[in-house]
Amino acid sequence: MDFGFTREEEAFRAEVLEFLTEFRGMNGYFHRGTDTAYGVRQVYRALGERGWLSLSWPEEFGGGGLSPAYEFILWDELAYARAARPPMGPGLVAKALMSHGTDEQRNRFLAGLRRGRINFCLGYSEPDAGSDLASVRTRARRDGRKYVVDGAKCWTSNAHWSDYIWLLCRTGAQDSRSRGLSVLIVPLDTPGVSVSPIPTLDGGRLNEVRFDGVRVPAANRVGAQDQGWQVVSSALAVERHVQFPPKRLRRDLHDVLAALEDAGVAGDPVVRRRMGQLAVRVTEVEALGLALLGEVISGAPSAVPAAYHKLAGTTLAQDIAHAGLEFGAQQALAVGTDTEFLWRQTILETIGGGTSEVMRGLIARQEFGLRA
Structure with missing residues (x-):
């Protein structure tokens, strides 16, 4: 290889x-x-x-x-x-439009996405359907040339400054699971849409987006009705190689090493041993990232390599940050320092984009043929 x-x-x-x-x-x-x-x-x-x-x-x-x-x-x-x-727009959204969108949709959105002038957020997770997207309850009811949308999305990144939400909603029966989902493009300034902040552990912001009788033109549906699962899955498959950049971990390692130098403990044999072990694991995750890239380039199925990569990378991010806490002396105790912040931030990485539990489940089912 x-x-x-x-x-x-x-x-x-x-x-x-x-x-x-x-x-x-x-x-x-x-x-x-x-x-x-x-x-x-x-x-x-x-x-x-x-x-x-x-x-x-x-x-x-x-x-x-x-x-x-x-x-x-x-x-x-x-x-x-x-x-x-x-950004979600030029990646997942644009590639889905290329595969499943109409000529009118491509003409309307692709130029702005390509230039970085249109911003999208993803309306996937819900209060009762976190990583289990087949359980989505936000409903879109067809009414003539429009859909009427009611429901809520949670933990939506960047909804407070995006222009549109890429909305996964239910157009089939509630028990239809993935067979009754559709994708709508909803302008966030549409009447009936409200965006509320959800503070996060690292001091950032996610959002709750609520839909109260929101009327969306049927021309904003991407792909066929009830075929949203295929739209979402195909777009995700070509974006996995950029979802968790491994060099973020190398920067984490360098920052923690610098903090330990400042604390005067970097030369301690116990610290050196731990940081050496973490450096080896960073290289391992970088290799996993390159292997995943190779799968994407070749067009091979990449869901399992992506799950391995995200699981290994986000777990390592926490372990690097924890070493900073364990050895970082004053830096580890002061709220707002880089060392303390990194620990709070890395906890969120094991949740966003599919939790560690979901990644392990995917690997177990597809790699080892295990069933619950």
Whole structure:
């Protein structure tokens, strides 16, 4: 297996590093208790101006037609710089529109997504349907040329500054599970939509989005009615390689090492042994990330490699942060320091994008053929 990048891909990495000189220190990857929405939007627009939000889009849709390796490099370096996470719009939403959208939908959204001027959030999880999306209860009832939507979504990232929500809702019977779901594009300024903050453990913000008789044009449905599961699944399959950039872990390790140096304990044999073990595990997760990238590039099924990668990466993120707490002296005790913040933040990583329990279940079912 070849884990290397081509000369052209490494040249692109150099371009990304030069680009990041303007945005280092912005902390758009984390929120740190402040609203960084303006800065993150500026990053997305700057990326869009360079054509970097559509690197792997087919050329027929205005993209670069490049390998997913370019996307991997871009978001890996942005993660190390703590600049921003991959936006949902140019990734999952755009690729779903290319596969399942109408010509009118593509004409309406793709140009703005490519330029970083339209922002989407994902309306998936609900109070009673966290990671079990087949249990979604938010209902969309067809009424002539519109759908009437009632229900609520929870833990929705960036809903307070997005333009649209990519809404997974139920159009079939409640017991239809994944066979009765549809995807609607809902402008967040539509009457009947309300967005409320949900404070998070790391001082950031998620949102509850409620729908009270919201009328959505049927032209905003993506794919056929009751076929939303296929729309969501196919889009997710081509985005797994950028969902948890492994270089974020290397930055975590470097930051904790720097804190331990400041605390005067980095030379302690026990500390050195632990940090050496964590450094080996960072390399292992980087290898898992590259293996996952290889699966995506080849078009092979990537759900299981993605689950392995996310489970290993988010568990390691917690272990790195915990080492900072264990050995970090004053830094570990002071609220608001990088060491203390990192521990609170990494707890959320094992929940977002599918909990660790869901990842283990997926691996057990698909890799080992186990059943509950």
